[in-house]
Amino acid sequence: MHSGQNNSPVAGVLIAAALALATCVVPAHAADDRNAQPAALMIKEQGSFAVGGTVIRSPGAEGQTLHGDHARVFYQVPVDARKLPLVMWHGFGQFGKTWETTADGREGYQTIFLRRRFPVYLVDQPRRGGAARSTVGTTISAAPDDQRWFNMFRLGRWPDFFAGAQFSRDPEALNQYFRQMVPDTGPFDAKVATDAVSALFDRIGPGVLVTHSQSGGLGWIAAMKNPNVRAVVSYEPGSGFVFPEGEVPAPMQSMTGPLEGFAVPKAEFAKLTRIPIVVYYGDNIPEEPSKNFGEDNWRVRLAMARLWTEAINRHGGDATLVHLPELGIRGNTHFPFSDLNNVQVADLMSGFLARKGLD
Amino acid sequence: MHSGQNNSPVAGVLIAAALALATCVVPAHAADDRNAQPAALMIKEQGSFAVGGTVIRSPGAEGQTLHGDHARVFYQVPVDARKLPLVMWHGFGQFGKTWETTADGREGYQTIFLRRRFPVYLVDQPRRGGAARSTVGTTISAAPDDQRWFNMFRLGRWPDFFAGAQFSRDPEALNQYFRQMVPDTGPFDAKVATDAVSALFDRIGPGVLVTHSQSGGLGWIAAMKNPNVRAVVSYEPGSGFVFPEGEVPAPMQSMTGPLEGFAVPKAEFAKLTRIPIVVYYGDNIPEEPSKNFGEDNWRVRLAMARLWTEAINRHGGDATLVHLPELGIRGNTHFPFSDLNNVQVADLMSGFLARKGLD
DSSP, rough: OOOTOSSSSHHHHHHHHHHHTTSSSOOOOGGGOTTTTOOEEEEEEEEEEESSSSEEEEESSOOOOEEOOOOEHHHHHHOOOOOSSSEEOTTOOOOOGSSOTTTTTTTOHHHHHHHTOOOOOEOOOBBTTBBBBOOSEEEEEOOOHHHHHHHTTTEEEEEEOOOTHHHHOOOHHHHHHTTOOOOSOOOHHHHHHHHHHHHHHHHHHHHEEEEEEEHHHHHHHHEEEEEEEEEEEEOOSSSOEEETTOOOOBOOOOOOOOOOOOOEEEEHHGGGGGEEEEEEEEEEESSSSSSHHHHHHHHHHHHHHHHHHHHHHHOOEEEEEEEEGGGGGOOOOOOOSTTTHHHHHHHHHHHHHTTTTTT | OOOOOOOOOOHHHHHHHHHHHHSSOOOOOOOOTTSOOOOOEEEEEEEEESSEEEEEEEETTTTOEEHHHHHEEEEEETTTTOOOEEEEOOOOOOOGGGGGTTTOOOOOOOHHHHHOOOOOOEEEOOOBBOOOOSSSSSEEOOOOOOOHHHHHSSEEEEEEEEEEEOOOOOOHHHHHHTTTTOSSSSSHHHHHHHHHHHHHHHOSSSSSEEEEHHHHHHHHHHHOOOOTTTEEEEOOSSSSOOOEEOOOOOBBOTTTTOOOOEEEEEEHHHTTSSEEEEEOOOSSOOOOOOSSSHHHHHHHHHHHHHHHHHHHTTTTOOOEEEGOOOOOGOOOOOOGGTTTTTTHHHHHHHHHHHHOOOO
């Protein structure tokens, strides 16, 4: 093979350059062939920090302090990054893991969107996960409740998965899924949580907030607190729907209790009409009351979200509700971003970001 | 500047190649000039998983389960990785954050050793941080105790830093430092912790275990449990020193209570003599009893570690105790790997790994 046919100096330089290029890692976002070895991620910078929070003091001159109620953030900035970072905020009983490797071992939103050249910030909200240091004590129960979450998160009706549920049937996936839950290490406090996330946007500047479930409602509050929240992508928001004073819908009854909207001053609500918002819901949410609490719970939440997006748009805003089955995308659970079709779900989000000029 | 002097096809190709090379990211480990923009990290793979743990069940046919007591692991594998991964295990009151960005915002061991081409696995031990789901409940106190840790972790004698302490005097660094603490979300259980870390080594195969403080003693147990632990690097081990039956030293009295060695069967102890071990301690550890509990606490631990490494070596092992001030490296706290001179401290560890053929 060493034929000596290319022994001129110029050819030698060309070959050297070609070899160097061959070992040069291709851009991370070029890897869309799922059968191929994914390209390397090129990370310009990564790290973690605490943000927000408060300090309490014990009495007396020799008093001790406790620094708590901050959020923990792990972030990665890819090479050739897009301008606006994505801030990903977990839901109830979860932490930053929500966005990492899926229960069945595939890449989650953290890495998918790094490959798409977004800086990605994963939040552990105050009193959860790596932000567990709380200024208020609590008691943690070890009462078993996995099956409750299987139903509530709409994997199916325990022990059966919904037909076509976008969740691996490998038992190890369910093992991993149950183990990504974490308890609150202090009383849940919406102000503490939203103050910390607002402090994050103070620190990093403009970005897109991606919420899930419990952080959906918290996300609206954070967006009203901080104009650096330039858009919200909300997966299955489950509570905290805010309406202008005088326009709060009647509570909706469900097997998991009444779902109420909350009144905020019109001037506050107006802030949510100035940013693009998209809300996604998955499959197996009935239109009519269900005897299965997990399904009935989400029936009223989807219904309330419809009223909510209508209210945003009625006041001149730009909110879109996407019920995935209406696009023919079936089987999604309460965690569409980590379901088996999460690349397809991510593509929808990429499309939203592109249409709104956020990428 | 566009002089047209290089308009031959060959020159054009050369220029294109040169431009391509200029945008090609250099290998991550090439960035040792601390004044330069660090090179991009090239990550072949990253993700997270739960490992080990158990399942408990509530009584009755409709019983619920709880999956808990696993470790949480976040890992990154660089391009062109070395063979043996580094498994980094935090100490008391801490979680994987220990190894991430330092309190003053510089790169910690996670990223430093990724740049040196090691796969890096960060552990949250069971009942801590992202592995908070415990099979046993607990109560979490919010009693302020920051100043206790300032002294115990040998930053100084509150409110004064030790002269020359390798810790930033920027108040934000101390703010970050206090906020990286997390409570236990279940009772501390050495068996639960070491079983989970042993399960990690079952999953990933041979590797080097890097421990800190409380995980020092746990690390010896994990290494006895699992032959995939091929070496141990232990920063300031603080408890759980194991000795062969009949060779346990007398307890050592200190202001924080007696420090006892623990007996293990000779055959178990022998397992620790078959792997290279290095133990590092920082500065401001007195030889004589001190009236300051933080200093007195580490006085007996350093003394016990000396007896321990002697016992390992007496039985044919390969344990080295490095007291950093004896090398002229001054000012290190209980967290040498995140102190201001952590690159120098990392260089020592790299040297150990190289000498033992572990890199």
